[in-house]
Amino acid sequence: MGKRAFRLAYDGSNYHGFQRQPDVETVEGELFGALFDLGVFDGDHRPDGYTAAGRTDAGVSAVAQTVSVDCPAWLSPRALNSELPASVRAWASAETSPDFHATRDATHREYTYHLHAPSVDADRVRETLAALEGTHDLHNLTPDTERTRRTLETDLHTDGPHLRVTLRSPGFARQLVRRVVGLLTAVGCGERDDIDRVLSAEQLSGPRGVRAAPPEPLVLTHVEYPSLAFEYDDAAAASALKLFETKRIERETRSLVAGTIYRTIDESSSQYC
Numbered sequence: 001m002g003k004r005a006f007r008l009a010y011d012g013s014n015y016h017g018f019q020r021q022p023d024v025e026t027v028e029g030e031l032f033g034a035l036f037d038l039g040v041f042d043g044d045h046r047p048d049g050y051t052a053a054g055r056t057d058a059g060v061s062a063v064a065q066t067v068s069v070d071c072p073a074w075l076s077p078r079a080l081n082s083e084l085p086a087s088v089r090a091w092a093s094a095e096t097s098p099d100f101h102a103t104r105d106a107t108h109r110e111y112t113y114h115l116h117a118p119s120v121d122a123d124r125v126r127e128t129l130a131a132l133e134g135t136h137d138l139h140n141l142t143p144d145t146e147r148t149r150r151t152l153e154t155d156l157h158t159d160g161p162h163l164r165v166t167l168r169s170p171g172f173a174r175q176l177v178r179r180v181v182g183l184l185t186a187v188g189c190g191e192r193d194d195i196d197r198v199l200s201a202e203q204l205s206g207p208r209g210v211r212a213a214p215p216e217p218l219v220l221t222h223v224e225y226p227s228l229a230f231e232y233d234d235a236a237a238a239s240a241l242k243l244f245e246t247k248r249i250e251r252e253t254r255s256l257v258a259g260t261i262y263r264t265i266d267e268s269s270s271q272y273c
Contacts, residue, residue, distance in 0.1 A: 003049050003100055005068040005228060006077060007092040009240050011247060012061040013216055014087065019055045027088055028052065031067065034083035040071050047071075051102040053223040054109060057175070059215035064110075066223045068102045077236035089240035094228040102223075110168045110222035111177045113213065118161035120188030125163065128187045129154040131195045132180065140204045141180055142173035150176065166221070178212035185213060 008031070016024040020032060035041035049070030056062055069075075077090035084090065132152055139148040153168040165184065167177050186192045198210060 001070050001072060003068055003070050003096045003098055004075065005066055005094045005096050005100065005102060005225070005230075006080060006090045007063075007230060008065040008067060008088060008090055009063045009244070010061060010065065010088040011244075012056060012059050015058065017056060017058040017060070018052070018062075018065065027056075027062075027065070030085055030088050034080060035069065035071075037083040038075065038079065040069070040075060049098075051100075051104075053102045053106050054172070054220065056220055057178075057215050057218075060218045060220065061216075062220035064222045065220055066102050066106070066225070068096055068100050077233040078239075081236050081239055086243055089236065089243055090233070091237040091240045092230040092232050094225075094230040096228060100227075105225055105227065106170075106223050107226060108168055108170055108222070108224040109172060109220070110166060110224075111172065112219050112221045113165045113167075113177060113181045114217040114219075115163040115165060115181060115185065115213070116161055116217075117163055117185060117188065120163065120185060121190070122156070122158050122163065122188070124190075125165075125184045125188040126156050128184055128195055129156055129165070131199070136199050137201070138173060138176060138199075140198045140202075141183065141210055142176050144173045147171075148173055168222075175212045177218060178215060179210045181213035181218075182211045186210070 008027070010027050012018075012027065014025065015027050015030075018027045020026050020028040032041060032043075032047065035047050036043050041047040047069045049068060051068050053064075053066040056065065077093050080090040133154055135149065135151040137149045138152075139145070142148055150169055150171065150173060155166040155168075157164040157166075165181055167180060183192075183195070183198060187195065198204065204210070
């Protein structure tokens with residue numbers, strides 16, 4: 001028995017988050033089930049040596065969620081995929097030291113949020129992100145009451161009405177990315193202009209608080225481990241690529257259908273005036 005770390009990609013839209021919970025489907029629950037079916041886990045509490053990089057919320061997806069587990073040498077990403085559901089794919093792995101911890105040993109995490117906001121002022125969004133750069137007490141951007149001082153790196157890419165917001169940090173408080181995006185949206189739409197107040201010691205709650213953006217456009221895109229050398233599993237990665245290409249086509253097709261319905265109703269409106 002040794003210990004290995006695995007990179008996991010998953011579509012979180014049908015899961016109640018990453019962390020295992022009773023009576024609902026979670027990514028971790030599916031992972032534990034696969035390890036049990038493979039004989040690596042006896043079903044008692046949690047697998048030996050198991051740790052995870054983070055706990056994504058319900059609806060949040062990932063391409064680089066990272067878990068570690070004590071396992072036999074034959075447990076490859078390909079083997080793990082043989083028992084995982086199609087919506088969760090392992091695609092790379094790395095040997096680790098016996099004391100490796102996927103949470104504590106991560107030096108940086110990266111989240112990317114895809115925001116469709118045709119009415120948002122991208123320049124104001126960019127200015128707000130610049131104000132969030134560096135180390136701040138972000139207690140107004142998380143429901144957490146402890147360890148709210150965080151260091152952020154930010155990036156913004158714009159493509160017409162589509163904004164891609166990327167945040168990097170050694171660690172994220174709960175809902176931090178989604179509330180940052182909620183703040184960016186409110187500032188970009190002219191609904192608020194109080195970034196200094198948000199970053200102050202004042203406690204903002206209720207109508208003055210910052211609402212979290214929806215979880216579905218959020219993806220955990222990278223977790224950094226300087227000590228690990230991940231090996232790309234060609235067959236496992238091909239399975240992941242097939243899965244997400246299929247999902248991309250399905251969702252683009254649904255978007256075209258919705259667009260057809262929208263345009264038909266819109267173009268017909270003059271007939272009923």
